[in-house]
Amino acid sequence: MTRRLLLGAFLFHPGGSHVSGWRHETAEPHRHVDVDYYADFAETAERGVFDTIFLADGLYFWDRFPSGVDHYGQTRLEPLTLLSALAARTSRIGLAATVSTSYNEPYHVARALASLDHISQGRAAWNLVTSRYPEEARNFGGDAHLDHALRYERGAEFVALVQQLWDSWADDAILADQESGIFADPDKLHTPEHRGAHFAVRGPLNVSRPPQGYPVLFQAGGSDAGQELAAATADAVFARSLPLAEAQRFYAGLKARVVAHGRDADDLAILPQLRPVVAETTEEARTIAAGILSSTPDAIVVEDVAHSIGQALPDDPDAVIVVAPGAGTDSDIANESKSPNRRLARLQSGERLTARDLYAESFWESVSVGSAREIADDVQERFENGAADGFVVQALTQPQGFRDFVDLVVPELQRRGLTRTAYEESTLRDRLGLARPARRLPEPVLR
Numbered sequence: 001m002t003r004r005l006l007l008g009a010f011l012f013h014p015g016g017s018h019v020s021g022w023r024h025e026t027a028e029p030h031r032h033v034d035v036d037y038y039a040d041f042a043e044t045a046e047r048g049v050f051d052t053i054f055l056a057d058g059l060y061f062w063d064r065f066p067s068g069v070d071h072y073g074q075t076r077l078e079p080l081t082l083l084s085a086l087a088a089r090t091s092r093i094g095l096a097a098t099v100s101t102s103y104n105e106p107y108h109v110a111r112a113l114a115s116l117d118h119i120s121q122g123r124a125a126w127n128l129v130t131s132r133y134p135e136e137a138r139n140f141g142g143d144a145h146l147d148h149a150l151r152y153e154r155g156a157e158f159v160a161l162v163q164q165l166w167d168s169w170a171d172d173a174i175l176a177d178q179e180s181g182i183f184a185d186p187d188k189l190h191t192p193e194h195r196g197a198h199f200a201v202r203g204p205l206n207v208s209r210p211p212q213g214y215p216v217l218f219q220a221g222g223s224d225a226g227q228e229l230a231a232a233t234a235d236a237v238f239a240r241s242l243p244l245a246e247a248q249r250f251y252a253g254l255k256a257r258v259v260a261h262g263r264d265a266d267d268l269a270i271l272p273q274l275r276p277v278v279a280e281t282t283e284e285a286r287t288i289a290a291g292i293l294s295s296t297p298d299a300i301v302v303e304d305v306a307h308s309i310g311q312a313l314p315d316d317p318d319a320v321i322v323v324a325p326g327a328g329t330d331s332d333i334a335n336e337s338k339s340p341n342r343r344l345a346r347l348q349s350g351e352r353l354t355a356r357d358l359y360a361e362s363f364w365e366s367v368s369v370g371s372a373r374e375i376a377d378d379v380q381e382r383f384e385n386g387a388a389d390g391f392v393v394q395a396l397t398q399p400q401g402f403r404d405f406v407d408l409v410v411p412e413l414q415r416r417g418l419t420r421t422a423y424e425e426s427t428l429r430d431r432l433g434l435a436r437p438a439r440r441l442p443e444p445v446l447r
């Protein structure tokens with residue numbers, strides 16, 4: 001079978017994946033809680049024969065810094081609720097919701113995702129995150145964010161338990177036999193009776209087994225613990241975009257972990273971020289990207305860098321940064337993520353850099369700017385040289401930046417035979433070439 005490049009369409013800030021995307025002249029910032037706005041996004045993705053849409057999420061409002069309120073466009077709809085509506089407005093595309101294992105309960109999550117899988121006839125996916133910010137803890141009765149290691153321990157127990165709940169009912173357990181009056185076959189019901197370190201859940205689930213067996217599982221943490229959890233359980237990983245050689249190392253390392261867990265390397269797809277800015281010519285695309293970068297208010301530039309390096313900074317984005325000893329290690333920042341801190345590493349190498357330099361550097365490093373042919377070349381090179389199995393496309397501006405990708409880059413990828421031109425399979429799992437998981441029951445205890 002020819003290997004096919006997978007495509008996901010990403011949304012976090014509704015105005016686009018750049019924080020100032022909502023300011024672009026083509027943006028529609030007054031529609032961020034309008035279901036039709038998101039339906040248009042999903043329909044565009046379906047027109048481009050994407051495998052899935054992918055809604056990132058967090059359980060907080062980012063107001064740690066004044067710029068979060070003043071300048072970010074962050075009000076948006078809750079993913080599972082929104083995807084249920086979008087299930088009715090689309091027919092083929094996957095529907096991936098980000099759901100945290102740190103601030104939810106397994107029974108709720110198992111139930112909601114099983115419901116979405118039934119509502120969408122097998123198109124649901126779960127982007128499992130352990131969450132990142134102390135702001136989230138404060139919305140759920142805590143003062144501090146759970147410790148990083150504990151979050152992943154809880155995450156591992158959480159996902160195993162959710163899968164047990166999805167296995168409560170055999171596929172043929174519901175008889176609904178009106179004549180005999182037998183609704184369900186009790187021999188085909190398993191009650192998990194789970195008692196673990198983090199959860200005690202009796203079960204069974206009150207939703208029958210999802211059409212996909214288990215909705216498709218994405219994972220997005222980049223740390224050692226994050227990669228281990230993904231290697232053991234996930235169907236796909238959403239990864240940071242990295243320069244080619246680093247992306248190849250990450251890809252090879254994660255595939256090796258998958259094999260070490262007794263799985264096939266192909267059982268886990270690695271999908272880095274792709275942040276395209278496409279235009280007819282390279283020049284034009286660079287001008288559009290530069291315009292988006294320069295629309296970022298100075299307060300965001302300073303506060304974004306201050307946050308990522310874990311140190312307060314002066315208001316002037318052009319002041320040279322002097323890194324405090326121990327920056328990023330003794331604060332909440334170290335507990336937020338243990339993925340590599342690239343900006344801090346640059347500063348610690350001793351270079352004289354300003355917040356504006358660092359912000360611009362990460363911007364240009366993360367975007368893929370050019371004509372459709374140039375972007376397709378980069379995508380193809382990564383796909384064919386051990387750096388990616390596909391991409392999660394994060395247009396910087398919505399809706400136009402994403403429409404441009406679908407209208408200009410997707411046809412180029414299709415012409416090269418890299419992506420499909422029509423949907424064939426009906427469930428997301430089938431489309432990704434993943435087997436439907438058999439129902440797993442604990443071994444009977446022999447007395």
Ligand SMILES: Cc1cc2nc3c(=O)[nH]c(=O)nc-3n(C[C@H](O)[C@H](O)[C@H](O)COP(=O)(O)O)c2cc1C
Binds near residue numbers: 221
């Ligand atoms: C590419 C990427 C995307 C992520 N998306 C989300 C998200 O949408 N919501 C969220 O709460 N956390 C998200 N995370 C954070 C992870 O859930 C995780 O909590 C965080 O990265 C810390 O774990 P780590 O040290 O393994 O990276 C993302 C992380 C990465 C690397």
